[in-house]
Amino acid sequence: MNHTSKNQDKNKAHYEKLYAGYNINNILHWLNNRDVFLELATKTETSWFALYQGDFKYKLKGKKILEMGCGDCVNAAIMAGLGAEVYANDIADASGEIVKKINENFEFDHPIKFVKGDFLKNDLPGAQFDYVIGKAFLHHLEIPLETLFLTETARLLKPDGEARFFEPAVNSKLLDEIRWHIPIGNRPSKFNTTAFLKWKENDPHPDRSFSSKHWKKAGSKLFREVEIIPVGTLERFSRLFGWGERRNRFKRWALKNEKLLPKFINLILTRSQLIIYRGVVVNEK
């Protein structure tokens, strides 16, 4: 089956360009100062805070992990630095170049293995991974393609394996509309119709559901257990603080304290989510 589409072509073009000639010095610095990096990242950055929930970093040594959509490969490198045997894939071949450079410059227990090209054409034997990870990955796929990736996740995981996906969350239509009308970075406001449509033309995100309900339903077909952990209800306001230590201090405070809010409030207002799937129901191939 051919898995290309206009959206996938856009993703490939966008990320090949973004990661081309990537300087890995920052990754090497973080690998060499891994504990300090993780301490900071998991307390300040939503994606790291979410993905490393539940003492994740202590669970990785000797484990076999697949990361889909590894991008700049920082997370793949950190997981390998923690002693995991990491397989990584990205639609962008530039990620493979990053992996090659990291492997040449850092002594891992297990060098990272890059699975090049269309991941759905991989010939990896099933039921072999302890973890399948996606960090800001699934929401880049149109839903029929996501279904194929989730089915592949179920095929590749060991029966007691676990999948963790950190993704954005849109559980309130009203909040989402407000968000689209506030310009941020290079994204213009929806009020500015022409500029917005031009921006959208190059944006690698498909129009699709990002709701927790969607990911719960999608996972329930393949896994016995689905857990959704909302992240970012208060942290989302960090944008009001500009850049710098004041903003980081707010982020740390917000990530720590938003957990105290009732879960139904967090679920509606959250900006992102960690989706955990456990207990494979279907091992298809």
Ligand SMILES: C[S@@+](CC[C@H](N)C(=O)[O-])C[C@H]1O[C@@H](n2cnc3c(N)ncnc32)[C@H](O)[C@@H]1O
């Ligand atoms: C938002 S980036 C996230 C990158 C990285 N995981 C991170 O946390 O920084 C999304 C990544 O998904 C990749 N991607 C999109 N479609 C893909 C596909 N069909 N197969 C593999 N990777 C894909 C993109 O190339 C990009 O690197």
